[in-house]
Amino acid sequence: MIEILGRIFPKIYHEKGWTVGSEILFVMGLILLIAICNFTNVVLQHSDKIPATAEGFGMMLLFTAIISFFPAVTFVWFRYYRLNHEYSRPAKVMETELAEELQTANEETAIVHHFLTLMAENGKDKVVLTPQNLCYIEADDNYVTVVSQEPSGKLKKELLRSSLSKVESQIQLTYIRRCHRSYMVNLQKVYKVSGNAQGYKLHLWQVAEPLPVSRGYAKQVVLAT
Known part of the structure; x- marks a missing residue:
């Protein structure tokens, strides 16, 4: 998975240029993309549950962010720990x-x-x-x-x-x-x-x-x- 992301986003995700900040921005962008896909799917199939409005999208974005928070934090921390351990040789x-x-x-x-x-x-x-x-x-x-x-x-x-x-x-x-x-x-x-x-x-x-x-x-x- 990491190798695939590194090839798709070499400047953002490659180890040479990786930072915690760039990883957080990447994860936020990924959450936003997932929220957009979920919102589109729900509106097309169940428009009675979530209206096709800015408020409805905000609800979906909030729900997606809550669900993704702990996995995202765990993933960023794990990647930071691994790279810091690898590149912190005295x-x-x-x-x-x-x-x-x-x-x-x-x-x-x-x-x-x-x-x-x-x-x-x-x-x-x-x-x-x-x-x-x-x-x-x-x-x-x-x-x-x-x-x-x-x-x-x-x-x-x-x-x-x-x-x-x-x-x-x-x-x-x-x-x-x-x-x-x-x-x-x-x-x-x-x-x-x-x-x-x-x-x-x-x-x-x-x-x-x-x-x-x-x-x-x-x-x-x-x-x-």
Whole structure:
């Protein structure tokens, strides 16, 4: 049932954008729709019981709301509890799992050192760098900014005309992942995680501002194995 509603109302009912407020509005709309259907059915078949007036519809709406109140409250509470439990993982847990995952990545990169080449959409412009030096990639309209760390420790920013999705498709390294619709991050550069799964922040060495982690990418960042 939840999967069906998620497909019919992706913006309202999907877990990425779900809130208690949106769920309440959704349930109220559903109750209103049921009341309209019931009212129409009763008026067509039993017009002597409920008149086809605004007052008659108000009676039907009130009756439907009373009948639906407790099931609706129970359903909203259950969904809130389930999502809150799933997305309330503390940052310390995330840091532990991140450390375990990066240990494997470090073993891989210790064996093989290669260059990462990111091509622009025109197939000519490109950014070539050592993947271990990459800090993060940020999307900005039709461009991406590739931020890497030079041997001196300074940050270097290079602009490339491409979408973040196309850049992502060129990267096959497990420790460089999408963490937000506008960001990809090198997990090896993360030294601290703050917040929880409803608002994680990744703190990178030499980078002043932490990177956001969208709820939809929280599992992909650290829980995927």
